[in-house]
């Protein structure tokens with residue numbers, strides 16, 4: 234399917250655990266728009282690299298995997314989207330901390346990012362797209378009509394992630410999650426290629442003391458006022 238540059242985009246960026254996925258899917262459903270979880274693309278490549286024993290230093294190997302990756306996102310009513318890569322359903326595998334960690338290690342590589350760019354831009358289709366990630370408003374869709382940067386303290390994000398993983402039956406440790414979130418923040422925001430940062434004209438929203446409903450209401454208010 235071809236991308237449609239005229240379809241509106243709500244770019245939703247922010248650090249790990251700031252609520253982009255949760256809020257993005259609610260906004261997409263309220264607008265009746267498509268939804269892109271760009272982190273799933275980086276996680277998908279990380280999973281493929283693990284599966285094919287390609288190391289995080291093997292740039293040519295990673296680019297070859299990225300170029301051959303067929304990723305389909307099956308959006309579900311009232312549930313997380315199911316991710317299929319090269320014919321295999323890998324939704325749970327992509328959400329592990331290990332896969333997120335490897336995704337964050339391969340994400341700084343410029344050739345890898347370049348090879349994943351077109352896949353993300355193809356998701357821009359009528360009637361509109363909510364795109365969640367780190368560089369949606371700065372690099373992938375710099376002309377997005379709406380740009381939101383979600384943030385929250387590392388402690389709150391670690392606690393939310395802890396609750397989320399615990400409720401799914403994972404054995405998790407809060408201190409280790411906090412350490413991993415802080416390390417990921419540093420890596421994602423200090424890299425030279427497409428670092429995590431708010432776009433100049435982004436609406437920056439600290440969700441530390443806000444409920445999910447309050448965050449959605451605040452974004453709706455921002456969109457309606459533009």
Ligand SMILES: Nc1ncnc2c1ncn2[C@@H]1O[C@H](COP(=O)(O)OP(=O)(O)OP(=O)(O)O)[C@@H](O)[C@H]1O
Nearest residue numbers: 249250251252253254255393394397440443444445
């Ligand atoms: N404002 C909020 N109040 C309470 N819990 C929240 C809030 N926003 C998100 N959460 C919860 O925090 C957890 C992490 O949110 P989510 O997975 O959406 O973050 P994310 O930014 O997409 O993370 P990642 O970048 O790692 O994919 C989820 O369990 C979600 O329900």
Ligand SMILES: Nc1ccn([C@H]2C[C@H](O)[C@@H](COP(=O)(O)O)O2)c(=O)n1
Nearest residue numbers: 271272273275336337340366367368
């Ligand atoms: N647009 C994006 C999306 C994701 N990444 C990298 C950085 C993250 O640490 C990792 C996993 O993302 P998540 O699923 O936690 O949102 O992928 C990126 O560099 N650019």
